[in-house]
């Protein structure tokens with residue numbers, strides 16, 4: 538029934554062995570992920586974000602990792618959609634938020650201006666999240682303006698009324714909000730105007746072609762222009778080589794992250810980078 542529903546309305550489908558296998562695999566994956574959360578197999582890695590002008594680290598993005606007993610270290614991309622579909626992302630996200638704010642608070646002293654970015658999925662955008670964020674900030678003693686919550690356009694558009702209310706409460710708390718993967722979805726001017734948003738993160742798919750592909754370059758240029766017009770900050774993600782850095786700077790974006798600058802790594806490695814010593818190879 539779900540297979541048929543997934544294809545659209547008024548459809549039928551015949552059950553076969555491959556569907557049984559898919560169901561069994563999914564149930565197993567869900568059980569494994571639930572256990573991973575309870576058994577401490579999850580970790581938070583951090584990808585530094587750099588400011589070109591000074592070469593300094595100005596932020597870190599918290600990215601969840603699963604140290605799978607059989608499959609090794611798994612990036613979020615390989616299990617976050619399962620976490621979203623099953624609702625496990627709510628517990629997972631609360632845990633990441635707690636870890637990341639405590640870590641972020643450790644990096645803030647010595648007058649450093651480092652912002653901690655944490656991803657939130659659509660499932661987490663419910664009224665209780667505001668108190669969770671407030672609690673996390675209090676427990677960690679992290680100033681609210683040192684925390685930035687990243688949301689995709691799809692997550693915001695899931696329930697526009699609810700999102701507007703929650704984002705307004707984030708603003709009241711003093712927490713920043715970034716639109717993640719900007720350019721890949723609606724990129725609607727109406728919601729940018731309507732929602733209290735502080736930062737646009739240019740999606741890596743466009744950054745990958747900047748300077749080389751005229752379409753990607755045009756998208757990047759217009760996102761930077763849009764951010765400037767709306768007085769938003771702009772951060773490029775997925776920077777993979779020096780020519781992209783040069784092109785981004787030329788277009789007016791001097792803030793970014795990517796494998797070329799630093800890969801996501803455990804907190805200890807990022808602390809070493811911050812203290813000026815070279816971090817060992819990560820991931």
Ligand code: C2E
Pocket residue numbers: 584599600601612613614615617626630633656657658687717718741774775776777794795796797801
């Ligand atoms: P995102 O927030 O857009 O994060 C950036 C993703 O791009 C990360 O993948 C990062 O490892 C990867 N990346 C960074 N630099 C480069 C680069 O130069 N080239 C390429 N090809 N990739 C790069 P990751 O960690 O697998 O995360 C995938 C997505 O999963 C994230 O996309 C975010 O939407 C979600 N996610 C990650 N951690 C969390 C979390 O704690 N909670 C929630 N709700 N979602 C999370």
Ligand code: MG
Pocket residue numbers: 598656687717
């Ligand atoms: Mg993100």
Ligand code: MG
Pocket residue numbers: 717718738740741774
């Ligand atoms: Mg992104």
